[in-house]
Amino acid sequence: MLFGHTGKAHIIGITGPSGSGKSTLTGALAREYRRQDKTVAIIAIDPTSPFTHGAILGDRIRMQDLTSDPGVFIRSLATRGALGGLSAATNDVVNVMDAAGNDIVLVETVGAGQDEVEIAGTAHTTIVVNIPGAGDDMQAIKAGILEIADILVVNKADLPQAEAVFKQLHIYTDLQRHEGWDVPILKTVAHKEEGIAEVVEAVAKHWAYLQESGRLNDIRRQNARRELLSTAQAILMEEIVAAADGSLDDIAAQIAARETDPRSAAERLIKNARK
Amino acid sequence: MLFGHTGKAHIIGITGPSGSGKSTLTGALAREYRRQDKTVAIIAIDPTSPFTHGAILGDRIRMQDLTSDPGVFIRSLATRGALGGLSAATNDVVNVMDAAGNDIVLVETVGAGQDEVEIAGTAHTTIVVNIPGAGDDMQAIKAGILEIADILVVNKADLPQAEAVFKQLHIYTDLQRHEGWDVPILKTVAHKEEGIAEVVEAVAKHWAYLQESGRLNDIRRQNARRELLSTAQAILMEEIVAAADGSLDDIAAQIAARETDPRSAAERLIKNARK
Numbered sequence: 001m002l003f004g005h006t007g008k009a010h011i012i013g014i015t016g017p018s019g020s021g022k023s024t025l026t027g028a029l030a031r032e033y034r035r036q037d038k039t040v041a042i043i044a045i046d047p048t049s050p051f052t053h054g055a056i057l058g059d060r061i062r063m064q065d066l067t068s069d070p071g072v073f074i075r076s077l078a079t080r081g082a083l084g085g086l087s088a089a090t091n092d093v094v095n096v097m098d099a100a101g102n103d104i105v106l107v108e109t110v111g112a113g114q115d116e117v118e119i120a121g122t123a124h125t126t127i128v129v130n131i132p133g134a135g136d137d138m139q140a141i142k143a144g145i146l147e148i149a150d151i152l153v154v155n156k157a158d159l160p161q162a163e164a165v166f167k168q169l170h171i172y173t174d175l176q177r178h179e180g181w182d183v184p185i186l187k188t189v190a191h192k193e194e195g196i197a198e199v200v201e202a203v204a205k206h207w208a209y210l211q212e213s214g215r216l217n218d219i220r221r222q223n224a225r226r227e228l229l230s231t232a233q234a235i236l237m238e239e240i241v242a243a244a245d246g247s248l249d250d251i252a253a254q255i256a257a258r259e260t261d262p263r264s265a266a267e268r269l270i271k272n273a274r275k
Numbered sequence: 276m277l278f279g280h281t282g283k284a285h286i287i288g289i290t291g292p293s294g295s296g297k298s299t300l301t302g303a304l305a306r307e308y309r310r311q312d313k314t315v316a317i318i319a320i321d322p323t324s325p326f327t328h329g330a331i332l333g334d335r336i337r338m339q340d341l342t343s344d345p346g347v348f349i350r351s352l353a354t355r356g357a358l359g360g361l362s363a364a365t366n367d368v369v370n371v372m373d374a375a376g377n378d379i380v381l382v383e384t385v386g387a388g389q390d391e392v393e394i395a396g397t398a399h400t401t402i403v404v405n406i407p408g409a410g411d412d413m414q415a416i417k418a419g420i421l422e423i424a425d426i427l428v429v430n431k432a433d434l435p436q437a438e439a440v441f442k443q444l445h446i447y448t449d450l451q452r453h454e455g456w457d458v459p460i461l462k463t464v465a466h467k468e469e470g471i472a473e474v475v476e477a478v479a480k481h482w483a484y485l486q487e488s489g490r491l492n493d494i495r496r497q498n499a500r501r502e503l504l505s506t507a508q509a510i511l512m513e514e515i516v517a518a519a520d521g522s523l524d525d526i527a528a529q530i531a532a533r534e535t536d537p538r539s540a541a542e543r544l545i546k547n548a549r550k
Contacts, residue, residue: 001534003537003538004533004536005532006533007531007533017391029531057403119353152337153486163393211547216529220531221524221527221528221531222527224526224527224528224530224531224537225524225526225527225530227530227537228523228526228527228530228537228540228541228544229512229516229523229535229541231317231540231541232512232515232541232544232545233508233511233542235545236508236511236512236515236545237504237507237508237511240504240507240511241504248500248503248504249464249496249500251499251500251503252496252499252500252503253499253501255500255502256282256492256495256496256498256499257501258278258279258281258282260382261278262278262499262502262506263278263281263506265503265506266503266504266506266507266510267510269507270507270510274549
């Protein structure tokens with residue numbers, strides 16, 4: 001059984017605004033892990049790409065050297081989650097990559113919406129990538145994404161405004177309450193592979209912290225609870241749709257015509273599925 | 276019954292990247308509708324704000340003059356959707372606003388993730404706001420968000436790079452296949468209330484198109500189907516959680532310890548709920 005083989009990989013979430021160089025950083029981290037002889041899976045999530053797949057393909061080009069390495073598995077996830085959502089789909093792929101024996105699973109998300117926050121929630125270590133400038137230095141803070149960071153990275157740190165962002169992030173983290181883990185703020189220039197070893201080192205330190213503090217078990221239990229409920233949800237919804245036997249469109253038309261309401265119709269659907 | 280009173284409002288989704296001036300545009304549209312003596316509800320969605328609520332509060336400040344108008348209802352939705360998700364929560368609020376007799380319901384989203392795309396999917400008319408410059412002119416196209424637009428707006432059209440974005444959007448829409456509706460591209464300077472009447476006019480034209488073409492009925496049926504399934508899902512998951520009677524954490528711990536797997540545990544949960 002697949003599930004029995006999971007639970008070994010270190011799952012690392014990498015998120016941040018678009019244009020922050022997440023893909024380049026992800027690629028650089030993968031190369032560093034390969035130098036340490038670790039096997040790596042990269043899962044890139046783009047919740048907006050049910051429509052255009054350009055973004056993902058474009059990003060993946062920066063990882064071309066990795067695609068020929070048998071110790072690296074790269075997969076883009078662009079599935080628009082129906083019932084169950086993108087986080088459930090991601091979880092499945094992460095589990096497969098974990099069970100396949102990868103030491104490191106890098107999950108890269110765009111980091112703007114609820115999905116990304118949830119996906120990051122399933123990671124053991126979350127890296128939030130920030131960039132200098134872009135009009136509003138603290139855009140990331142405004143978006144509330146900093147609060148999920150275990151490690152903060154200022155990428156494109158060779159740009160003149162980098163120091164300002166770095167300082168702002170320090171002010172931000174100083175204001176936070178920590179329990180046993182101080183969020184490090186690291187500078188990288190991912191396209192030149194500068195500062196990457198330091199990030200990998202911070203990730204390893206965080207992993208040790210997670211194990212020693214018991215936080216790793218907490219995260220695993222939270223993930224298990226989430227997976228349990230989403231699996232139950234998927235099973236139940238499959239039953240409902242199967243039992244409706246093609247009548248969903250008719251019922252929807254009745255609701256749209258105000259001949260019935262969603263709650264009554266849903267209760268009938270459920271009753272029907274249990275006959 | 277609340278549901279029986281819905282189905283009258285024109286639901287308008289407004290989305291686009293952060294910094295595009297969506298809130299200012301939304302406020303300006305609301306003022307224009309009030310001039311036409313229409314009642315307006317504004318629902319602002321920020322899926323990232325389970326963490327920091329600063330963004331929403333900051334944005335709402337731009338709408339202070341509207342808050343004292345009894346013909347305007349403003350509500351921010353920052354709830355991190357548990358099971359059911361943000362789109363279900365939004366749908367509920369939209370229905371309440373619709374049933375309360377508002378002529379116009381403006382739903383403003385950040386427009387970056389799957390949630391926003393889904394929320395936009397429930398609107399009758401979707402306005403996608405673009406901005407000149409910001410490093411990558413076609414960021415919005417890359418994000419795939421243009422494809423949900425019924426009306427495209429170039430806001431901050433007084434900036435020098437506006438013409439370039441305007442042209443790129445024209446090239447983009449010329450490449451699209453249309454069925455009965457040509458997506459208009461309109462220029463606004465929302466903070467000066469310039470171009471707002473034209474947007475309102477385009478929205479009215481789109482409403483007429485939706486009614487004449489039968490598209491309005493299609494959208495209502497799609498929304499009804501979605502609401503039917505999410506209601507069934509909510510009912511079923513409530514049952515499961517209630518029947519588990521506090522044992523979810525124990526089961527999660529067993530899964531985390533690999534003593535059982537999520538599928539078997541979920542099946543047992545369901546069986547137990549049906550006893």
